[in-house]
Amino acid sequence: DRIRELSGLCGGFLVTFVEREGRMQGTDLDLARAVVEAAGDARVTIAGGVTTADEIAALDAIGADAQVGMALYSGALGLGEAFAAPLVSDRPDGLWPTVVVDEHGTALGLAWSSARSLTQAIESGQGVYESRKRGLWVKGETSASTQELLRVDADCDPPPPLSSRRRPGGSSPPPAPPPCGGGARCPPRLSRRLADIVASPPEGSNTARLAADPGLLASKLSEEAAELAAASTPEEVAAEAADLVYFALTRAAAAGVGLEDVERVLDRRERRVTRRPMERKDRT
Numbered sequence: 001d002r003i004r005e006l007s008g009l010c011g012g013f014l015v016t017f018v019e020r021e022g023r024m025q026g027t028d029l030d031l032a033r034a035v036v037e038a039a040g041d042a043r044v045t046i047a048g049g050v051t052t053a054d055e056i057a058a059l060d061a062i063g064a065d066a067q068v069g070m071a072l073y074s075g076a077l078g079l080g081e082a083f084a085a086p087l088v089s090d091r092p093d094g095l096w097p098t099v100v101v102d103e104h105g106t107a108l109g110l111a112w113s114s115a116r117s118l119t120q121a122i123e124s125g126q127g128v129y130e131s132r133k134r135g136l137w138v139k140g141e142t143s144a145s146t147q148e149l150l151r152v153d154a155d156c157d158p159p160p161p162l163s164s165r166r167r168p169g170g171s172s173p174p175p176a177p178p179p180c181g182g183g184a185r186c187p188p189r190l191s192r193r194l195a196d197i198v199a200s201p202p203e204g205s206n207t208a209r210l211a212a213d214p215g216l217l218a219s220k221l222s223e224e225a226a227e228l229a230a231a232s233t234p235e236e237v238a239a240e241a242a243d244l245v246y247f248a249l250t251r252a253a254a255a256g257v258g259l260e261d262v263e264r265v266l267d268r269r270e271r272r273v274t275r276r277p278m279e280r281k282d283r284t
Contacts, residue, residue, distance in 0.1 A: 012043035020049030053085035060086035080119025191259035
């Protein structure tokens with residue numbers, strides 16, 4: 001009853017059957033079904049006692065996700081087997097179409113996967129597929145053009161796996177990443193957001209204060225550039241570079257310059273046949 005009362009107020013429920021937790025004696029599918037019905041449109045995750053791939057598939061069939069603990073820790077259930085449990089196929093051979101992408105999300109091709117190939121891929125960290133003619137196929141086993149498994153995602157309705165692969169060192173370089181679309185991680189979106197702040201400064205905004213104070217912004221740019229130059233570890237370089245990008249884009253937005261304007265300049269420079277040699281400029 002409480003779940004039914006709260007179903008319209010939250011996005012999902014994590015329900016743990018504590019009396020079954022850690023016992024690996026199975027979960028309560030009847031109670032799980034009742035929880036899903038009470039939750040309505042809210043997402044439900046069931047934990048406590050989930051032990052087998054069949055249980056994961058059964059929970060998926062009634063509309064619930066499964067949280068597996070002890071069965072994975074003890075080795076009674078493999079991670080690949082657990083991930084593959086809810087996947088279905090309408091093919092006679094039971095294979096799933098698998099879109100292989102690189103670390104930037106650029107599609108590299110279409111392959112086929114099965115529970116055993118997915119399990120081996122997860123366990124080995126390599127690209128492993130099912131060939132409709134040869135059976136289990138490890139990418140690069142004979143050509144040495146291997147693939148490193150970065151992650152496996154499931155698409156929906158029904159969910160074929162989506163596998164991310166990275167080319168190994170020495171192979172052809174990956175294509176340039178496509179335009180991104182997420183929050184502050186995406187420079188184009190960050191640039192547009194900063195332009196909006198400059199155009200309509202929100203009350204109490206530090207970005208608006210920076211953009212309105214050229215002296216303060218110049219000081220921060222110099223400070224962050226020096227910190228980036230002095231950074232020594234990859235983590236420090238990444239952090240300082242992120243700070244510098246933010247302040248640089250804020251400076252650009254304050255001058256009415258968007259990232260697309262910067263990109264046009266870079267494009268023009270890239271098309272030049274020759275460049276002047278870079279020389280250190282000593283300030284006096």
